[in-house]
Amino acid sequence: GDSVTQMEGPVTLSEEAFLTINCTYTATGYPSLFWYVQYPGEGLQLLLKATKADDKGSNKGFEATYRKETTSFHLEKGSVQVSDSAVYFCALNAGGTSYGKLTFGQGTILTVHP
Amino acid sequence: DAGITQSPRHKVTETGTPVTLRCHQTENHRYMYWYRQDPGHGLRLIHYSYGVKDTDKGEVSDGYSVSRSKTEDFLLTLESATSSQTSVYFCAIREIMENNSPLHFGNGTRLTVT
Numbered sequence: 267g268d269s270v271t272q273m274e275g276p277v278t279l280s281e282e283a284f285l286t287i288n289c290t291y292t293a294t295g296y297p298s299l300f301w302y303v304q305y306p307g308e309g310l311q312l313l314l315k316a317t318k319a320d321d322k323g324s325n326k327g328f329e330a331t332y333r334k335e336t337t338s339f340h341l342e343k344g345s346v347q348v349s350d351s352a353v354y355f356c357a358l359n360a361g362g363t364s365y366g367k368l369t370f371g372q373g374t375i376l377t378v379h380p
Numbered sequence: 381d382a383g384i385t386q387s388p389r390h391k392v393t394e395t396g397t398p399v400t401l402r403c404h405q406t407e408n409h410r411y412m413y414w415y416r417q418d419p420g421h422g423l424r425l426i427h428y429s430y431g432v433k434d435t436d437k438g439e440v441s442d443g444y445s446v447s448r449s450k451t452e453d454f455l456l457t458l459e460s461a462t463s464s465q466t467s468v469y470f471c472a473i474r475e476i477m478e479n480n481s482p483l484h485f486g487n488g489t490r491l492t493v494t
Contacts, residue, residue, distance in 0.1 A: 270422075272422075309384075309470055309485035309486050310423070310470070315482055317480045367428060367438070
């Protein structure tokens with residue numbers, strides 16, 4: 267079945283450091299890929315998405331490129347801020363007759379120190 | 381704001397008691413979903429609905445039932461709560477009919493079964 271694997275956390279960085287959170291997936295067909303962010307005590311918010319191979323999603327300084335050849339969708343940001351501290355989830359939508367269901371990775375906790 | 385309200389926000393209950401969680405949306409969207417969030421597992425799909433009285437099981441549906449008697453409400457019921465159902469429960473909706481569109485999440489219900 268479909269699955270998403272994220273790098274183990276937690277990740278701790280200093281402000282202005284470079285961030286990478288790895289995400290790889292297994293899916294049949296042509297999935298759409300998403301990154302969600304969850305701030306403490308809140309629900310998940312869509313951060314960015316990509317719907318086909320080589321698409322780059324971007325938002326708030328975060329980027330991720332849909333790499334079909336490596337089945338990856340790694341999240342990057344050039345200079346993190348304390349306000350980026352949150353839990354980040356990679357997810358896929360298998361498309362087809364999946365009714366829009368999302369399959370999630372296990373989440374990566376990011377803490378950014380001043 | 382996707383107009384999703386979950387209630388209650390917090391609940392503590394005893395093993396063996398029935399519990400119903402409510403998800404209410406104000407936007408008349410067709411697709412609704414219930415997920416549970418647990419450390420190390422990310423979010424896992426419990427049940428979903430693709431219309432009034434149209435529901436189906438997700439990957440972790442054992443011990444849960446759902447009902448959708450009107451478009452705006454999607455109820456999740458634990459018939460006899462167990463400690464393994466202690467979790468944070470999220471409702472989500474899909475706003476756009478395109479199959480690769482993202483989900484929008486409520487703020488969650490934290491359920492503790494003692």
